Amino acid sequence: AQSVTQLGSHVSVSEGALVLLRCNYSSSVPPYLFWYVQYPNQGLQLLLKYTTGATLVKGINGFEAEFKKSETSFHLTKPSAHMSDAAEYFCAVSGNTGRRALTFGSGTRLQVQP
Amino acid sequence: DGGITQSPKYLFRKEGQNVTLSCEQNLNHDAMYWYRQDPGQGLRLIYYSQIVNDFQKGDIAEGYSVSREKKESFPLTVTSAQKNPTAFYLCASSIGARDGTEAFFGQGTRLTVV
Numbered sequence: 332a333q334s335v336t337q338l339g340s341h342v343s344v345s346e347g348a349l350v351l352l353r354c355n356y357s358s359s360v361p362p363y364l365f366w367y368v369q370y371p372n373q374g375l376q377l378l379l380k381y382t383t384g385a386t387l388v389k390g391i392n393g394f395e396a397e398f399k400k401s402e403t404s405f406h407l408t409k410p411s412a413h414m415s416d417a418a419e420y421f422c423a424v425s426g427n428t429g430r431r432a433l434t435f436g437s438g439t440r441l442q443v444q445p
Numbered sequence: 446d447g448g449i450t451q452s453p454k455y456l457f458r459k460e461g462q463n464v465t466l467s468c469e470q471n472l473n474h475d476a477m478y479w480y481r482q483d484p485g486q487g488l489r490l491i492y493y494s495q496i497v498n499d500f501q502k503g504d505i506a507e508g509y510s511v512s513r514e515k516k517e518s519f520p521l522t523v524t525s526a527q528k529n530p531t532a533f534y535l536c537a538s539s540i541g542a543r544d545g546t547e548a549f550f551g552q553g554t555r556l557t558v559v
Contacts (some may be wrong), residue, residue: 341448363545374449374550375488382545421487431495432478432542433501433548437487443516 333358333424338435345444350409352439354422364405365423366396367435381405417443447472451536451551457559466521466554468536476541478548479549481505482533495541496518531558
């Protein structure tokens with residue numbers, strides 16, 4: 332079975348500060364990893380994904396994530412937070428298990444202080 | 446514009462009633478999914494379908510039913526057997542033919558039992 336653990340249900344940063352949202356995965360097969368963002372009462376929007384190849388993945392809105400197999404991690408970062416980044420962020424995993432549905436973490440709510 | 450449409454946005458149900466949530470996509474995707482979202486628990490998979498006339502139970506299928514008679518449509522029925530149906534329900538779709546493909550989400554339906 333595959334699973335994702337997001338450390339920290341709430342993260343607060345100041346505007347302009349570094350954003351770091353943590354995600355660790357468990358998978359018996361090479362994983363495919365995703366980060367999604369959700370604004371209140373809306374659906375999820377894909378930020379970025381890792382499938383194969385380059386381990387540093389760049390996404391939309393200045394976010395990026397690095398796949399580290401040795402640490403089973405896929406942390407999301409952004410060098411400088413903006414007020415509009417305040418939202419909930421979900422890490423997800425899928426793999427070659429025959430079940431292509433994504434398995435999600437419990438989410439991290441990001442607050443950005445002025 | 447292509448996308449996923451969920452309706453209604455808000456739904457109220459009396460205890461003991463069945464209700465059906467609509468999900469339609471015009472992305473020509475083969476795979477469709479239903480997730481349930483509760484605060485602090487992330488998204489949990491209810492049912493998924495990888496092709497028309499076929500679907501599989503996810504992690505929390507008890508008290509729910511689905512059908513997939515058309516490629517574009519994947520309605521979810523919340524039955525009276527679901528003991529705690531109040532939640533935010535998200536429908537998603539993906540190309541489905543390959544592992545590692547991302548899911549696209551609708552805007553969700555918030556169901557409240559009154």
